Amino acid sequence: MNENIKHWKNGVKDGIPICLGYFAVSFTFGIVAKLEGLTPFQAVLMSATNYTSAGQFAALGLIGTSATYVEMAITQLVINIRYCLMSCSLSQKMDSKTAFLHRFLIAFGITDEIFGVSVCKEGKLNQFYNYGLMSIGMPGWVVGTFCGIVSGNLLPERIISALSIALYGMFIAVIIPPAKGNKLLSGIILLSMIISLLFTKISILRHISSGFKIIFLTVLIAGIAALLFPIKEVANER
Amino acid sequence: MNGNVYLYILVMAGVTYLIRVIPLTLMRKEIKNGYMKSFLYYVPYVTLSVMTFPAILGATANIWSASAGFIIALILAYRGNSLFKVSLLACLTVFIIELIV
Numbered sequence: 310m311n312e313n314i315k316h317w318k319n320g321v322k323d324g325i326p327i328c329l330g331y332f333a334v335s336f337t338f339g340i341v342a343k344l345e346g347l348t349p350f351q352a353v354l355m356s357a358t359n360y361t362s363a364g365q366f367a368a369l370g371l372i373g374t375s376a377t378y379v380e381m382a383i384t385q386l387v388i389n390i391r392y393c394l395m396s397c398s399l400s401q402k403m404d405s406k407t408a409f410l411h412r413f414l415i416a417f418g419i420t421d422e423i424f425g426v427s428v429c430k431e432g433k434l435n436q437f438y439n440y441g442l443m444s445i446g447m448p449g450w451v452v453g454t455f456c457g458i459v460s461g462n463l464l465p466e467r468i469i470s471a472l473s474i475a476l477y478g479m480f481i482a483v484i485i486p487p488a489k490g491n492k493l494l495s496g497i498i499l500l501s502m503i504i505s506l507l508f509t510k511i512s513i514l515r516h517i518s519s520g521f522k523i524i525f526l527t528v529l530i531a532g533i534a535a536l537l538f539p540i541k542e543v544a545n546e547r
Numbered sequence: 548m549n550g551n552v553y554l555y556i557l558v559m560a561g562v563t564y565l566i567r568v569i570p571l572t573l574m575r576k577e578i579k580n581g582y583m584k585s586f587l588y589y590v591p592y593v594t595l596s597v598m599t600f601p602a603i604l605g606a607t608a609n610i611w612s613a614s615a616g617f618i619i620a621l622i623l624a625y626r627g628n629s630l631f632k633v634s635l636l637a638c639l640t641v642f643i644i645e646l647i648v
Contacts (some may be wrong), residue, residue: 355556471638475618
């Protein structure tokens, strides 16, 4: 039991940047939600039940134009299908004996950030580490939404601007250390970034939604990398 | 706004949760296939790289503060600093640069 508390605490500690970053993003979400005519309760409810930034921003646009429920469902599917891939990846990190209840709870917390941090941990995943990340990340998301919609200018723009880089800083802290001294991984990271940049520069590709772009490039690049450079046994034990 | 906002929220929450929960509950066994194993090994690195760049450059008030934050994060991460430190010092860098520029 003590072991679980230790994992939970580690999760909370690693989750602090997630909380700050979420606060900045959801604060902006709250402001936009207000412009689209949502009540604070509706915006907070949306954040607390969905927990996905790109999907929620897209939803605001759809609600504003009175889209059909089917359109809403399809849009969410396309934008959030990357979570499916993350969920597959995470399933392999978990002990195969992990109970269904834990799986149902952890699934709710699969976001870009929580996935990124937990999947790159050494060894098998302890569910309490994820609970730690969730128990600090989710309040950041919900509270940020509330603050954003209740008072658009509660926080100086400078603070929001500074916090907006928190999540990216975290991603960098996750991917760079394993790539150190590993030419293959470094190459793949660099290549992914370059292709991602090209996607925003080439006019035909620019209009692809960011969620779709992420899954498309992930399947493409990781798919080719796995074909050309199958991982050895050592890497399997990560 | 004509539709019921609560119904919209229900639809989106339902779809999003299903996407998250299905693989995690159905894929209970360890994958033995070498190709799939390699693919899933590369997934997080590619996903996080694609999400980070170039989006990071547009995250803050201007590209200068974002670039500075990006570089600081790269250096600190390379030196093996903790998640927390890398992230917060990137924020601090952005804040300071924006005070100056």
